[in-house]
Amino acid sequence: MPKSLLIISRQAPWAGPGAKEALDIVLAAGAFDLPVALLFLDDGIFQLLANQNGAAIQQKNLTANLQALSMFGVDDVYACSHSLIERGISPAGLAVADVQSLPVEEVRALIDRYDQVITL
Numbered sequence: 001m002p003k004s005l006l007i008i009s010r011q012a013p014w015a016g017p018g019a020k021e022a023l024d025i026v027l028a029a030g031a032f033d034l035p036v037a038l039l040f041l042d043d044g045i046f047q048l049l050a051n052q053n054g055a056a057i058q059q060k061n062l063t064a065n066l067q068a069l070s071m072f073g074v075d076d077v078y079a080c081s082h083s084l085i086e087r088g089i090s091p092a093g094l095a096v097a098d099v100q101s102l103p104v105e106e107v108r109a110l111i112d113r114y115d116q117v118i119t120l
Contacts, residue, residue: 003115004035009044010119013062018120019047023065025118030072037076038069039110040099045083050095063095070098078102078110 007026011018022038029036040048047062069077081101084091091101102110111117 002034004037004113005029006037006039006111006114006117008039008041008111008117008119009047010040010042012043012046013052015043019044019062020065022118022120023062025120026069026074027065027072030069030074033073036074037078037110037114038074039078039080039102039107041080041083041107043087045079045087045089048079048094048096048099049089050093052095066096069096076100078107080104080107 007022007029009019009022011022013019022044026036026038047066050063052063069075075098077096077099079091079094079099079101080103082104084101091099
C-alpha cells in the first residue's frame with residue numbers, strides 16, 4: 001500500500017520556485033493515484049487568491065493548476081484559518097472552491113495523519 005503524502009506550501013505564488021514545485025508534486029502524485037493532500041500555510045495562502053496575474057514578472061499563473069487538482073484525484077486541499085485571518089483573506093475570495101479551512105489545532109492533527117510530509 002502506498003504511503004500517504006502531505007505537501008505543505010508556505011511560499012507566496014512568485015516568491016520563488018516553491019509554490020510551483022509544491023503543485024507539481026501534488027499533481028504528479030495524484031496522477032499516479034497516490035494518497036496525497038495539499039496544505040497552504042503562511043504566505044502560501046496567497047496562492048489561493050483569485051485573479052492573479054504573473055505576467056508583469058513573466059511568471060505563469062498557478063490558478064489553472066489549482067483548479068485542476070480534482071481532475072488529478074486530489075480532493076484534500078486545506079488552508080490554515082489562522083494564516084487566512086492574519087492576511088485578511090476571506091475563504092469566499094479563494095480561487096479554489098473546495099479548500100477546507102482548518103484551525104491551527106486541526107492543522108497539527110492533519111500533519112500527524114500522513115506518513116510523509118514535504119514542506120516547500
